[in-house]
Amino acid sequence: MDNTEYLRPSNLKELGQIMAGHKNRATVIAGGTNLIPQMRNGGKSPELIVDIGDIQDFSFIMEDDGFISIGAATTIAEIASSDIVSTFSPILASSARELGNPLIRNRATIGGNLANASPCADTALPLLALDAVIRILSPGDKTRNVVLNNFFHGYRFTDLGKGEIITRIIFPKPDDETTGSQIKIGLRNAAAISVASIAVMLTMEGKICRKARIAAGSVAPIPMRVSRVEQLLENQEISATLLEQCKAIMKKEISPISDIRGSAEYRSYVTAVILERNIQRALS
């Protein structure tokens, strides 16, 4: 860590210049709640750390023209206490309230949670279920949008190229017919890493489910959408029989591992249980 260079640009122009000149050796830091523990635990120290914490353009929560936009360096605490987030995406608000502990939430950012790409990243699931898109700034001041569902390529491996930075996360404001629910199972009620998590968004027309979005965490190498379960639900009346079929398909689609937090068998079982519970909650 001693040889690591540290830069803290104060605006987008300075950041652009740094990333253009150092894209091959720069590592972005936001809250540092993943990066610093990784470095302390023997991970490779970056040559150059670029701290985006002073860049005001990356810190906001905004409702505009049918969309919610959240700056990448917005903290999890800010998201947890945002009226906009609670009103239009309660599943994101509740996942933020359940992430880590108050000290972590005060520093951790939404962009860092996604870029770190852990299978248990708490904000990834509601954002997948909300059809979120992330905006990425590339060296040379180009921007591109990536659908979050295409962002996670493999275990801790994302669509981000060298020198690229997530600038904001955008998702459509759900309409009045759309409701959601999310459940995180941890080994305790607070300050727990997820053992299994599900987020659900359902658009209903009377008793018929017109659109379903199901995201699962901690049960595959990436936070994942479970499209076969979505397809099973869409254009159907949700009955007890259909829920049993969804649970069976869910178990086939996930690939949980056993680790210190739970066995693969337990994860598989509990994921099916919280899928059903989430759908029932969303419908009620």
Ligand SMILES: Cc1cc2nc3c(=O)[nH]c(=O)nc-3n(C[C@H](O)[C@H](O)[C@H](O)COP(=O)(O)OP(=O)(O)OC[C@H]3O[C@@H](n4cnc5c(N)ncnc54)[C@H](O)[C@@H]3O)c2cc1C
């Ligand atoms: C005690 C503890 C408890 C935790 N509990 C949870 C939990 O319950 N749930 C959970 O999901 N996570 C948890 N975490 C992990 C961590 O807090 C979150 O993942 C957090 O959101 C990371 O954000 P950060 O800003 O601190 O990321 P950083 O550590 O700053 O960065 C993480 C990674 O993302 C990259 N990065 C950061 N911002 C950007 C950006 N804008 N563009 C491109 N790349 C970027 C960095 O280069 C780095 O590789 C916990 C961590 C600790 C230490």
